[in-house]
Amino acid sequence: MSRPPRVTDLQIDEAARAVFLAQGPSAPLQDIAKRLGISQPALLHRVGTKEALMSRALRPVPPTALALLEPGPRDNTPIEDQLLEALLHHRDFLRQLVPGLFVLHYSALGGARALHLDTPPPVALREGLTKWLTRAKRSGRVALTEPRAAAEALCGALEARCFNAHVGGSTYAPGDDKAVLRQLIRVLLTPGEAPARKPQKRTAR
Amino acid sequence: MSRPPRVTDLQIDEAARAVFLAQGPSAPLQDIAKRLGISQPALLHRVGTKEALMSRALRPVPPTALALLEPGPRDNTPIEDQLLEALLHHRDFLRQLVPGLFVLHYSALGGARALHLDTPPPVALREGLTKWLTRAKRSGRVALTEPRAAAEALCGALEARCFNAHVGGSTYAPGDDKAVLRQLIRVLLTPGEAPARKPQKRTAR
Numbered sequence: 001m002s003r004p005p006r007v008t009d010l011q012i013d014e015a016a017r018a019v020f021l022a023q024g025p026s027a028p029l030q031d032i033a034k035r036l037g038i039s040q041p042a043l044l045h046r047v048g049t050k051e052a053l054m055s056r057a058l059r060p061v062p063p064t065a066l067a068l069l070e071p072g073p074r075d076n077t078p079i080e081d082q083l084l085e086a087l088l089h090h091r092d093f094l095r096q097l098v099p100g101l102f103v104l105h106y107s108a109l110g111g112a113r114a115l116h117l118d119t120p121p122p123v124a125l126r127e128g129l130t131k132w133l134t135r136a137k138r139s140g141r142v143a144l145t146e147p148r149a150a151a152e153a154l155c156g157a158l159e160a161r162c163f164n165a166h167v168g169g170s171t172y173a174p175g176d177d178k179a180v181l182r183q184l185i186r187v188l189l190t191p192g193e194a195p196a197r198k199p200q201k202r203t204a205r
Numbered sequence: 206m207s208r209p210p211r212v213t214d215l216q217i218d219e220a221a222r223a224v225f226l227a228q229g230p231s232a233p234l235q236d237i238a239k240r241l242g243i244s245q246p247a248l249l250h251r252v253g254t255k256e257a258l259m260s261r262a263l264r265p266v267p268p269t270a271l272a273l274l275e276p277g278p279r280d281n282t283p284i285e286d287q288l289l290e291a292l293l294h295h296r297d298f299l300r301q302l303v304p305g306l307f308v309l310h311y312s313a314l315g316g317a318r319a320l321h322l323d324t325p326p327p328v329a330l331r332e333g334l335t336k337w338l339t340r341a342k343r344s345g346r347v348a349l350t351e352p353r354a355a356a357e358a359l360c361g362a363l364e365a366r367c368f369n370a371h372v373g374g375s376t377y378a379p380g381d382d383k384a385v386l387r388q389l390i391r392v393l394l395t396p397g398e399a400p401a402r403k404p405q406k407r408t409a410r
Contacts, residue, residue: 024311026231101372102310106229120377122369149392152385156362163368164327167306172325180357187354188392 007036016057021099025107054107058100063121065090069128072135079141080185087181094162126151142189150188212241221262226304230312259312263305268326270295274333277340284346285390292386299367331356347394355393
């Protein structure tokens with residue numbers, strides 16, 4: 001028998017993710033091995049245990065929107081558009097993340113608690129967005145009294161839509177994400193009286 | 206052998222709920238029967254199938270906060286307090302509901318989709334709250350431009366806190382629900398200029 005083709009870690013994670021999401025935490029390892037074209041013992045040799053595989057294939061990672069928010073508001077684009085861009089980026093991230101959270105919850109890992117992220121992803125995003133909104137406020141481009149409350153409302157509304165849609169399908173979160181978020185941004189943020197045409201100290205990207 | 210004591214439907218539902226929430230959708234019927242002190246065949250005779258039992262024990266019901274919101278704002282209590290009362294009532298409801306949604310999702314039922322509620326619970330609550338806020342606005346007791354957006358923000362923030370806390374524990378939704386919601390209410394609703402001292406047509410409860 002010729003040596004079986006080597007599968008990469010990424011291929012293993014992708015196969016495991018697909019099978020766990022389709023079948024839930026009780027999915028047999030055999031189905032993942034079959035998908036990869038290797039034997040179950042060979043798969044176990046690579047990953048250690050089923051729990052370890054589930055953890056690395058479905059583990060929550062820090063929200064990628066944080067990198068979008070980190071530099072603060074850009075000068076050349078309306079605040080509303082920038083905010084919407086970051087939130088829709090996070091919507092796509094959540095759509096990938098949420099199904100895995102449901103699987104992990106009933107795994108032997110005991111859910112996301114077992115994953116030891118330093119800052120829980122929902123907290124990290126609220127903090128990143130609060131900082132971003134505070135900078136937008138300081139630059140005079142928006143008027144809002146409580147950046148933290150606005151971040152809570154925006155993150156919460158977005159997360160709830162993703163959770164609800166995962167639980168019950170699109171009728172549980174009717175309407176268009178973008179339209180709902182834009183409306184919320186307009187209610188929470190009013191454009192500043194001095195519309196950001198004053199020179200900034202730091203160079204914005 | 207003497208006739209076994211009859212268990213009520215409510216007892217069956219409570220036992221099933223406890224076992225499914227503790228062990229997930231793959232919990233054996235035997236564990237539920239044992240908890241009830243009856244045999245597995247006797248349990249199946251009562252409930253039909255495991256899926257039917259899971260459905261009736263964990264089925265989402267319409268949010269009970271709808272009944273609190275239905276009469277509209279009362280005259281004798283500040284709007285903020287009434288809103289907070291309804292939202293915290295709904296928080297308690299969600300804490301009961303959310304764990305069951307996670308179990309149902311990986312059951313043979315295919316999640317909440319299989320349960321055929323006329324109006325999905327999150328949609329019903331947004332509609333109920335939008336109506337309530339519209340009445341508060343029309344009575345001049347609060348100023349808010351978009352009752353629907355405010356309802357989306359409040360329901361979303363609350364649902365997200367309950368979902369996040371279920372997924373990752375209290376560090377995923379840090380702080381006090383009541384304080385977070387009160388802050389959000391203050392950001393979204395400003396007290397009306399005419400503070401509701403004008404006579405109302407209908408008698409408020």
